[in-house]
Amino acid sequence: MPAPLIAVEGVTKSYGTVRAVDDVSLNIEGGEFFALLGPSGCGKTTLMRMIAGFETPDAGRILLDGRDLAGDPPNRRPINMMFQSYALFPHMSVEKNIAFPLRRQGMGSADVAQRVADMLRLVQLQGLGARRPDQLSGGQKARVALARALAGRPRLLLLDEPLSALDRKLREETRFELAQVQRELGVAFLVVTHDQDEAMAMAQRVAVMRAGRIEQLGAPRAVYERPASRWLAAFLGDANLIDGVVEGSMPQGAGPVAVRAGETLLSASVDADAAPLQAGQAVSVAIRAERIGLSVDPPTQDNIFCGEVRDIAYLGGSSVYRIACDGDVTVRAARLESADAAPLRRGDRVFISWPSAAARVLAR
Amino acid sequence: MTNRLGYGGLLVLLFAFAFLYVPIGLLVAYSFNASKLVTVWGGFSTKWYASLLQNEALLSAAWVSLRVAVASAFIASVLGTLAALALARYGRFRGRTAFAAMIYAPMVMPEVVIGLALLLMFVTLDVERGLWTVIIAHATLGMCFVAVVVHARLARFDRSLEEAAMDLGAGPVQTFALVTLPLIAPAIVAGFLLAFTISLDDFVLASFVSGPGSTTLPMRIYAQVRLGVTPEINALSTLLLGFVGVVVLLGLAFGRLLRRRG
Numbered sequence: 001m002p003a004p005l006i007a008v009e010g011v012t013k014s015y016g017t018v019r020a021v022d023d024v025s026l027n028i029e030g031g032e033f034f035a036l037l038g039p040s041g042c043g044k045t046t047l048m049r050m051i052a053g054f055e056t057p058d059a060g061r062i063l064l065d066g067r068d069l070a071g072d073p074p075n076r077r078p079i080n081m082m083f084q085s086y087a088l089f090p091h092m093s094v095e096k097n098i099a100f101p102l103r104r105q106g107m108g109s110a111d112v113a114q115r116v117a118d119m120l121r122l123v124q125l126q127g128l129g130a131r132r133p134d135q136l137s138g139g140q141k142a143r144v145a146l147a148r149a150l151a152g153r154p155r156l157l158l159l160d161e162p163l164s165a166l167d168r169k170l171r172e173e174t175r176f177e178l179a180q181v182q183r184e185l186g187v188a189f190l191v192v193t194h195d196q197d198e199a200m201a202m203a204q205r206v207a208v209m210r211a212g213r214i215e216q217l218g219a220p221r222a223v224y225e226r227p228a229s230r231w232l233a234a235f236l237g238d239a240n241l242i243d244g245v246v247e248g249s250m251p252q253g254a255g256p257v258a259v260r261a262g263e264t265l266l267s268a269s270v271d272a273d274a275a276p277l278q279a280g281q282a283v284s285v286a287i288r289a290e291r292i293g294l295s296v297d298p299p300t301q302d303n304i305f306c307g308e309v310r311d312i313a314y315l316g317g318s319s320v321y322r323i324a325c326d327g328d329v330t331v332r333a334a335r336l337e338s339a340d341a342a343p344l345r346r347g348d349r350v351f352i353s354w355p356s357a358a359a360r361v362l363a364r
Numbered sequence: 365m366t367n368r369l370g371y372g373g374l375l376v377l378l379f380a381f382a383f384l385y386v387p388i389g390l391l392v393a394y395s396f397n398a399s400k401l402v403t404v405w406g407g408f409s410t411k412w413y414a415s416l417l418q419n420e421a422l423l424s425a426a427w428v429s430l431r432v433a434v435a436s437a438f439i440a441s442v443l444g445t446l447a448a449l450a451l452a453r454y455g456r457f458r459g460r461t462a463f464a465a466m467i468y469a470p471m472v473m474p475e476v477v478i479g480l481a482l483l484l485m486f487v488t489l490d491v492e493r494g495l496w497t498v499i500i501a502h503a504t505l506g507m508c509f510v511a512v513v514v515h516a517r518l519a520r521f522d523r524s525l526e527e528a529a530m531d532l533g534a535g536p537v538q539t540f541a542l543v544t545l546p547l548i549a550p551a552i553v554a555g556f557l558l559a560f561t562i563s564l565d566d567f568v569l570a571s572f573v574s575g576p577g578s579t580t581l582p583m584r585i586y587a588q589v590r591l592g593v594t595p596e597i598n599a600l601s602t603l604l605l606g607f608v609g610v611v612v613l614l615g616l617a618f619g620r621l622l623r624r625r626g
Contacts, residue, residue, distance in 0.1 A: 054527060074530045087528035091546045100542075104533030152533060 003066030005030040005188050006051065006156060011060035013046055020046040022212035023060070028156065028190060033182050035203035035220075036192045039235070043212040048158050048192045052081050064155065075104070080154040084161045086145035088133040094120075094144050095129035101152035119147040122181060139170045146178070150185065159191040163198055175201050196236055200224065208232060226271060230362045233286035238320070240292070240331045242266065242285045243364065246277050256302075256356045259285050263327040267302050268359035275363065282364045289320060291358035292333035294350055296342070301353040305329075309348045323352055388605070395598035402593050412599040422600060425584035429564055432495065432580060436502035437560035443503065444510025444559075445552055451511070452518035471508045478505065479572030486573060493575030501569040506559025513558065517551035550619040557615040561608055 004027035013021040021043040028034050036044040049055045051062055053074035062069045069077060080101065088097050098119050102112045120126050123143035133141060142162065149157055162178065163171045179202045182189045193199050199206050200220040207217040216228045227233040234241055244261035257277060259266045268285045270277065277283065293299055307325040319337055321344065324330045333352055335341075344350060369377065395413075399406025416422060447467050451460070470478060482501050486493055525547070529539040567582040574580060579587075581604070585597055 052531060054531075073535075074527070075533045075535055079531075081528070081531045083524045083528055085522060085524050087522065087524040089525060089529075089543060100529070100534075101532035104538070148532065 003063070004028060005032075005065065006190075007061075007063040007066070008047070008051070009061045009063065011047065011050060011057045011062060013043075013050060013055060013058050019043075019212045021050070021057075024209075024212070024214055025060075026207055026214065026217060028188055030155075030188055031186045033179065033189045033202055033204045034191070035199035035206045036190065036209060037196055037199040037206050038194065038209035038215075040194055042209040044192045044194075044209045045160065047209075048081075048160060048190065051156075051190070052079055052158055053077050078155040079158060080149040080152060080156075081158040081160065082142075082145045082149040082162055084164060086133075086141045086165075088141060088144055088148070090133050092132075093129065094125065094131050094133070094136070097133070097144060098129075098148045098151050100148065105152060115151060119151050122150075122184070123147045123177075138166055139174060142166060142174060146181065150181070150187065154187065156188045156190060159189060161193055161195075162191060164193075164195070171198075178202060208235065210235075226360070227286065227362070230284045230286070230364060233284075233360070233362060238289040238332060238334065240287045240289060242287070242329055242331070244283060244285060246279055246281045246283055246361075248279055257361050259283060259361060261285070261327075261329055264305070264325065264329055266359060267356045268361045269357050270361045274361075277361065277363075284362050284364050285359050286362055287331070287354055287359045289332045289334040290318075291354050292331060293353045294321060294323075294333050294335050294344070295353075296344075296348070296350060298351055299353045302356045303359065304351060304353045307331075307350060307352055309344050309346055309350060312344065312346060321350075323350065325352065391598050392602045392605070395595060395602040397595055397598075400595065402595065402598075412595040413603075416596050416599050416603075419596060422581070422584055422588075422596070425579050425581045426600075428495065428578055429581040432498050432502060432570075432578075433560045433563040436499045436506055436563045437556050439499070439503035440506030440510050440559040441552055441556045444507040444555055445514050445548070447507065447511040448514035448518055451515050452521070467511050468508055470505055471512070475505075475566075475568040479569045482569070483572045493573055493578070495578045497573040497575065498570050498578055498580065501573045502559075502563040502566060505566070505569065506562055509558045509562065510552070510555030513555040514548055514551045517548050521547065553615060553618055557611060560611065564604075564608065 006028040008024055008026050011021055011024050012019065024043075024047060036047065038044045046055060050057050053069070053072060053076075056070075064078070089100065092100070095116050098116045099112050102115055107115070116129065117126075120129055123146055125140060125143050125147070128136070128140065133144070136144065142165070146162075159178075163174055166174060175198060178189075178191075182202075189202075191199065191202065203220060205218060206220050206223050208215045208223060210231060215232055216223050223232070224236055227236060227239075230241060233239045242259075242261045244259040244264075244266065247258040247260045247265065255269065256267045257270050259268055266285050268287075293301065298304065305325040305327075307323040309321055310324050310330070311322040313320040314337075317337060318334050321333050321335065322330060323333055331352065394402060394405075396408050396410065397405055398409035398411070451464055451467070454460075457463075479501070482497070482504070485491075486497050491497060521544075525543055526539050529543040530536075534542060565582060566580070567586060570580045570583055574583065581600075585600065588594065588597060
């Protein structure tokens with residue numbers, strides 16, 4: 001089996017008494033779009049800076065093509081970075097910025113000019129080569145930073161919160177463009193972000209980090225649909241977490257489980273590979289807001305409850321409703337707004353329901 | 365609310381400017397006085413400028429001052445920049461506060477004390493006093509000012525620019541030469557000009573550490589004024605003013621050029 005492009009093996013880094021990165025291992029394959037996702041302070045930036053060579057791990061190794069990178073300064077690693085602040089050299093034109101890594105590699109002038117023109121075309125900035133960074137808009141700066149980081153043909157591109165400085169509309173456009181550039185060049189991308197939309201939309205695999213450790217690693221869909229922990233379910237998307245205890249005995253393997261939350265009895269599913277549950281064990285049931293059905297007429301599903309609409313947050317394409325169920329459970333339910341559905345009002349009596357498969361039992 | 369000054373404010377402003385510039389204006393005016401008596405206006409003349417050019421002692425003192433100012437400002441710029449880099453770059457190293465205090469102390473220390481201390485040192489080390497002792501003394505003082513100016517620039521410096529340069533393949537030396545230095549150059553030039561003008565008008569330090577043949581212009585002027593103010597001195601002071609003014613304007617223009625150029 002060939003060595004992965006980047007192998008992080010048991011890497012640990014502490015600042016004082018705080019373990020910023022705690023025994024993290026992961027592989028990044030060539031040409032892959034990988035995302036490190038997590039709240040601020042979870043260690044994702046530290047991990048990225050160690051891969052770039054700006055920080056030294058206290059323990060563990062980082063390998064590139066199976067070769068240990070320890071001792072290689074940042075300028076000797078075939079890894080480039082797109083900085084959060086973009087870090088464009090203010091005293092150089094756009095062209096000179098992009099030519100910087102090429103000059104350092106000792107490339108000839110004609111080749112440099114050719115490559116710079118190619119990069120400008122790639123990021124659709126033809127004709128702006130003579131501008132200075134302070135004459136560019138935020139979106140243009142991001143493109144120059146991307147072009148500069150890619151110009152030297154790195155094996156891996158690190159992107160530190162690449163879109164955080166852009167406004168919402170531009171962020172969405174740039175997200176698609178980043179993914180397209182990545183596919184076009186086939187360079188492996190490692191994006192570090194606290195914005196789950198960014199990670200989910202672009203990456204082929206996501207590692208969610210929390211307090212220096214990887215909480216879960218997998219395809220975005222798998223991580224979102226089957227969160228491994230209560231924390232993950234709460235961190236990703238809009239999930240209802242209902243605390244309860246396992247009711248009755250638990251059949252082996254996957255299947256519906258009954259969970260009692262106060263007066264209410266819920267039916268939820270559990271992963272085949274999850275640790276077996278005991279009767280009476282404290283658990284949480286996680287249900288995505290968008291998986292909860294909302295209707296005025298009684299539906300036909302496993303978990304049906306009656307409730308009253310307490311609050312409505314209208315978001316344009318959809319609305320989020322806060323519904324107090326009879327009993328003591330309050331849930332959030334999201335519903336697409338369509339012209340033919342009668343709008344719900346505060347105080348309306350509604351039925352909510354969800355398939356058992358949409359509700360997941362997670363250990364507390 | 366309006367930002368315009370009332371009559372009262374205007375009066376205060378005029379008074380303040382008069383306080384600052386009337387003596388200098390008088391000096392410039394009297395340098396064109398035909399009369400030999402300093403306080404009596406005898407018509408317009410440039411003869412004192414002509415006679416100044418004949419005054420060997422003043423001219424040689426001006427030449428000494430110029431050489432001392434250029435050399436000491438150069439040394440001060442190099443040392444001050446290095447000190448500022450150490451303060452801004454090496455994090456919270458042990459003794460950093462003490463280091464900073466010792467860098468900045470000469471700015472507030474009485475010059476008489478510095479002068480005396482340097483004199484004692486030169487005597488103890490049996491160094492013959494001359495041009496170089498003045499240069500060393502002025503570099504010592506000018507260095508603090510360069511360090512302050514450059515440190516202020518480095519404190520606002522985005523570290524990720526240097527990291528980006530390293531990330532893109534530049535070694536430490538290239539990073540400094542291609543990114544750090546061009547960006548702090550205006551501050552270094554400003555520090556150089558500051559050190560230059562401080563050296564040019566220093567009287568106290570030079571009196572302590574200069575030797576025969578290294579009399580600076582302020583010392584020569586002072587010696588001559590004790591025998592009575594002559595219009596020649598007025599002319600010389602006017603030229604000095606003009607020279608410093610040109611240097612400052614050049615510095616400003618250079619700073620602007622650096623900022624505009626790529």
